[in-house]
Amino acid sequence: MKIAVVDDSIEDAQRIVSYLEQFQEENNQSFLIKVFYASFDFLEEYKGEYDVIFLDIEMPGSNGLDVAREIREKDQSVGIIFITSLAQYAVDGYEVRAIDFIVKPVGYYNFSMKLQKAFRFIETHREEDILISSKEGVFRIAASDILYIxxxxxxLVFYTRQKNYRTRGSMRDIKIKLDALPFSECTAGCLVNLNHVKRVGKDSVLLTSDRELSLSRRMKKSFTEDYIRFVGGM
Known part of the structure; x- marks a missing residue:
């Protein structure tokens, strides 16, 4: 597991590292840990390779919330845990889907509880992540955030709740990759996430984003059956 610690305070960052090392020994875990003392250095290097990020909110330059927003542009699945001196900042963490927050000074027991929570988050999302390579870089997105492809x-153009991604690929390959997830074709070359379907009409599919997609006559029966089966399963 790869973990990043981003904190401009050397003392606070090293405390987190020591807790991670202690947790490793006590729980027979293996971490790859990297520390960043400046948010700029972290963002410049970030390529979506970390599983968990411990992120200080109050930093000079780009604060932790700004950093988290940039991270979410590239990576919708990484676990973010904020570290802050002021609990009031934690409310803003919901905007960037942070796992949790820790108030300084950080104690080991509280830290270990948050880390275990991060493990559960990672396990839940592990098999639902998709890596997309485009001209802008490599992005990791959660399959649940995809509206349609x-x-x-x-x-292939991936339309998500946050932004759109364009990458080379075939519909055949992405269908195989998403085979175990609730996706179905409404027309040849348009794969829809059934989680985001609001209504299946006579010749169209309405998404929760209010985007309307065409539903071809040839695909209508199979798509409708997939959707009914999915709703029934819920």
């Missing part, structure tokens, strides 16, 4: 010649 549309083929455009040699490319």
């Amino acid at each position: 549309e083929k455009d010649r040699d490319y």
Whole structure:
């Protein structure tokens, strides 16, 4: 497991590292830990490779919330735990889907509880992550955040709740990758996440984002059956 600690305070950062090392010994775990003392250095290097990020909120330059917003542009699945001196900042963590927050000074027992919570978060999302490589870089997104995927010649366009991603790929390969998840084609070359379907009409599919997609005559029966089966399963 790869863990990043981002804190401009050397003392606070090293305390987190010592707790991680203690947790490793007590629980027979193995971590790869990297410490960043400046938010700029962290963002410049970030490529979506970490499982958990311990992120100080009050830092010079880009504060922890700004950093978290940039992270979420690239990575919707990484576990973020905020570290703060003021508990009032923690409320803002919901905006970037933080796992939790720890108030300084950090105690080991509280830290270990938060870390175990992060493990549960990672386990829940582990098999639902998709890596997308585009001209802008490599992004990791959660399959649950995908609204639909549309083929455009040699490319696939992933429409998510946050932004859209364009990458080379085939519809055949992405269908295989998402086979165990609730996705179904409404037209040839348009794969829809059934979690985000609000209504299946006569010749269209309405999503929760209020985007309306065409429903082809050839795909209508199979798509409708998939949706009914999915809703029934819920």
